Amino acid sequence: MARAKEPQIGSVKNGMVYRFTKAQVAAHWIHTVTFLLLLLTGLAIYVPATSWIGALFGGIQNARIIHRVISVPYALFALLILLVGGGKPTKDWLRVTFTWKGEDIAFMPKYVLTEFMGRHGKDLPEADFINAGEKINSLLTIITLVTLSLSGLIMWLPNVFPTWLVLAAYPVHDLSWMFMTCMLMVHMFLSLVHPKMRAALKGITSGWVDEEFAKAHYPKWYRRVTGKDA
Amino acid sequence: MAKTMFIDSTKCMACRGCEVACKNWNDLEADIQPFNGSYQTKEDFATQTYTVVKMTEVVKDGRVDWIFGKRQCMHCTEAACIMVCPQNAIQRSPAGAVYINQEMCIGCGYCTQNCPFEVPRVDPVSHKCSKCSLCVSRVENGLTPACSKTCPTGAIQFGERRDMEVAAHKRLAVVKRSYPNATIYGNEEAGGTVLYILTEDPSVYGLPPHGTQVPWQVKFWQNFARPVGNIALGGTLVLLLVAAWFNFVQKPKDPPVHVEGGVK
Numbered sequence: 001m002a003r004a005k006e007p008q009i010g011s012v013k014n015g016m017v018y019r020f021t022k023a024q025v026a027a028h029w030i031h032t033v034t035f036l037l038l039l040l041t042g043l044a045i046y047v048p049a050t051s052w053i054g055a056l057f058g059g060i061q062n063a064r065i066i067h068r069v070i071s072v073p074y075a076l077f078a079l080l081i082l083l084v085g086g087g088k089p090t091k092d093w094l095r096v097t098f099t100w101k102g103e104d105i106a107f108m109p110k111y112v113l114t115e116f117m118g119r120h121g122k123d124l125p126e127a128d129f130i131n132a133g134e135k136i137n138s139l140l141t142i143i144t145l146v147t148l149s150l151s152g153l154i155m156w157l158p159n160v161f162p163t164w165l166v167l168a169a170y171p172v173h174d175l176s177w178m179f180m181t182c183m184l185m186v187h188m189f190l191s192l193v194h195p196k197m198r199a200a201l202k203g204i205t206s207g208w209v210d211e212e213f214a215k216a217h218y219p220k221w222y223r224r225v226t227g228k229d230a
Numbered sequence: 231m232a233k234t235m236f237i238d239s240t241k242c243m244a245c246r247g248c249e250v251a252c253k254n255w256n257d258l259e260a261d262i263q264p265f266n267g268s269y270q271t272k273e274d275f276a277t278q279t280y281t282v283v284k285m286t287e288v289v290k291d292g293r294v295d296w297i298f299g300k301r302q303c304m305h306c307t308e309a310a311c312i313m314v315c316p317q318n319a320i321q322r323s324p325a326g327a328v329y330i331n332q333e334m335c336i337g338c339g340y341c342t343q344n345c346p347f348e349v350p351r352v353d354p355v356s357h358k359c360s361k362c363s364l365c366v367s368r369v370e371n372g373l374t375p376a377c378s379k380t381c382p383t384g385a386i387q388f389g390e391r392r393d394m395e396v397a398a399h400k401r402l403a404v405v406k407r408s409y410p411n412a413t414i415y416g417n418e419e420a421g422g423t424v425l426y427i428l429t430e431d432p433s434v435y436g437l438p439p440h441g442t443q444v445p446w447q448v449k450f451w452q453n454f455a456r457p458v459g460n461i462a463l464g465g466t467l468v469l470l471l472v473a474a475w476f477n478f479v480q481k482p483k484d485p486p487v488h489v490e491g492g493v494k
Contacts, residue, residue, distance in 0.1 A: 045338060046316045060336045061357055118477035158343050164447070166343055170314065171451035178459030182466040189470050195477055 007207075009089050010225025016208040017226065023085035024093070027078040028204050031141070034074035035184070038148075041067040042177060068156060075149035096129045097138040104132035115196060128220040137183055144180040147172050233325040233369060234394035235305075235378060236425045239435065240405050240412075241385035242298040244283050246271055248377035248386060252281045252302075255365060255376035275301070277353040280362040281377055284436045299435030300386065302377070303328065303349045303362035307421025310444045311341035311350060313452045319359075326391075326423045327364035335359050346442050347420075364423070391422060398425045405429065415440065 011018040020028070041063040044054035054060035082090050103125035111133060114121035130138065151169035158166045190197040191204075200217075203209035214222045223229065249271060253260065258278040266273070270285040284299035305328045312320045312328065319334035320341060330341075330350070337357030341350045350361040365375035369388075373379070378388040387397060398414055405412045409429035416425040419442045432439055 045336065048317055051317065064336070064338070116473055118473070118481065155343075158339075164445075167445050167447035170340070170344070171447060171455040174451060175455045175459055178463055182462045185466050185470060189473065193474065193477075 009092075010227075012211060012226055012228075013208075015211050017211050017214045017222065018207055019203045019209045019214065020207045021085070021087070021089050022207065023081050023087070024089060025204060025207055027081045027086075030073065030081065031078040031145075034070050034077070035180075037070045038067060038074055039177065039181060039184075041070070071149070071152050071156075075145070075152075079145070093129060093138070097135050097142075100132075100135070104135065107132040108136075116190075116194075118195065126219045127217060128224070129218060131217070133186075137187055140180060140183045144176040147176040148180070151176065231325065232391040232423070233327075233364075233388065234391040234423055234425055235364070235375065236387040236389075236394040236398050236427075237300050238385050238387070238398075238401055238405075238427045239298055239300070240409070240427060240429060241383045242283070242300055243383055243385075244269070244285055244296070244298040245382065246283050247380045247382060248281055248300060249279075249283060251376040251380035252362070253278075255368070256280060256363075275349060275351055275361070277351045277358075277360050280360070282436075286434050288430060288434060295429075297430055297434050299437065300377075301436055302424070303364070304347050304416060304420035305362075305364050305423035306444075307423060308444055310344045310346060310448045313444070313448055314340045314344045316340060323364075323366050323370055325364070325366075325369045327366040327369055328423075329363035329366045330359055330361060332358050332360070344445065344448050346438055346445060394425060395422065398427060402427055413440065419443070 006022060007013075007018045009018055009021065040053050041057055043050040044057065044060055044063040045051075045067065051060065054063045057063040057066050107125045107127070110121055110124055111131070113119075115124070125132075127134075151173040154161045154166055154169040155173060161169075191201045192198065199210050199213040252258070258280070261272075261276060261278045263271070263273060268285055270283070272279050272282045275282060281300065281302040284297075284301055286297040286299070288295045288297055305326055307326065309320070309322070309328050312322065316338060317334050317336055319331045319336070320328060321331060322328050335358050337352045337359055339352045339359070341359060342348075342352055350359050352359045365373070365377075368375060374388040375386075378386040387394060389397075395417075402412060402414055405427055412427060412429045414425060415428050415432055415437065416422055419438075419440065426435070426437075428435060428437075
């Protein structure tokens with residue numbers, strides 16, 4: 001059976017640019033759902049002020065079981081999808097994420113004080129596939145996927161690992177979820193609330209973003225993948 | 231006022247009356263275990279066993295010595311279990327008893343993992359953690375813990391901390407005549423709510439080494455990781471509130487170039 005061929009990254013149709021592959025969209029949402037479930041069950045277990053959340057999962061003991069069950073797809077599914085179906089666009093994302101230049105550093109304070117606060121950012125350094133703030137988001141997501149998964153596994157099986165490592169896993173798990181949750185709050189604010197960034201949400205649901213939005217926010221990437229002028 | 235339990239291991243004759251009295255007062259099951267080649271009755275702490283007398287034979291200069299280690303919670307004045315409990319279910323009484331509020335406990339086992347003396351035990355069925363409470367209900371009503379009350383040789387004394395410290399040092403001087411290596415254990419290690427006189431290395435009694443402290447991982451977690459994480463979470467919230475204010479309430483004079491979905 002012939003399958004509809006997935007568009008090339010950078011394809012332009014009806015004023016929209018193809019920005020995220022199906023694998024990337026799937027990985028993003030699997031990561032979102034599993035992380036949110038882990039966050040909610042974790043808050044139920046860990047923070048007395050939010051232990052009422054446990055009731056949503058049928059009590060704290062159920063929340064503890066769900067936390068462990070969900071941790072497996074959290075640790076593996078998004079990673080597997082990107083390993084199997086990620087291809088060049090995913091390599092491209094990783095390359096951009098791990099490439100840091102002086103202009104990335106310059107971007108951050110400028111962006112936070114202007115665009116982030118609803119002002120127009122003059123002379124903001126041009127971004128490639130993602131800007132410096134999104135690079136931090138990507139980096140933190142990757143790092144905490146590793147630290148949360150490993151420290152969680154160690155806490156799950158305390159008799160398998162040496163005591164010093166089990167004890168060290170607790171602060172690692174704690175710091176990781178707190179930092180990632182900070183990042184998540186900013187990420188959700190920008191994608192769901194912020195007037196100038198809400199357009200990005202369409203990209204991560206359908207894969208397509210508004211061409212004007214892509215030109216304005218990711219000019220280097222836009223030129224690179226479409227071959228057009230931004 | 232801070233109280234102290236002073237356990238003089240040289241006076242212990244391993245009658246295990248303390249184990250029985252503990253079960254009796256705390257209404258714990260007998261939990262009979264198979265014979266394993268030792269006079270020791272209980273292998274280790276359990277959800278139904280808060281105190282254990284460890285028995286070890288030590289051969290020195292052709293002489294056999296029986297070492298009896300009456301083990302229970304050390305009721306640390308800087309308690310790792312209290313620091314790590316995510317539900318704040320572990321509390322400290324005015325006398326210094328560290329006890330678990332069973333209703334608040336969720337059985338996560340953080341205290342079990344982080345206790346340097348490996349005391350608390352989680353019941354896998356009830357999901358509740360339990361350990362010696364220093365008989366907190368007795369102690370806070372002017373009585374002595376059940377184990378101390380029943381001890382026939384006076385090996386388990388209980389009283390004001392200062393009195394017990396004096397008693398321990400007096401006794402140490404006497405014990406040192408027969409056991410030159412005798413030491414006091416529990417002051418440096420756990421703040422002195424439980425004091426021991428030991429004639430051998432702590433490991434012989436099933437205790438961690440002299441100078442054992444709250445693990446550095448727990449200190450790093452509580453004193454650094456958690457405050458930093460809290461500040462980050464609070465700071466992010468403030469940042470987002472400020473951003474929301476500037477985006478929606480205090481709108482810019484020159485409207486953004488690319489407006490998608492419209493601004494309120």
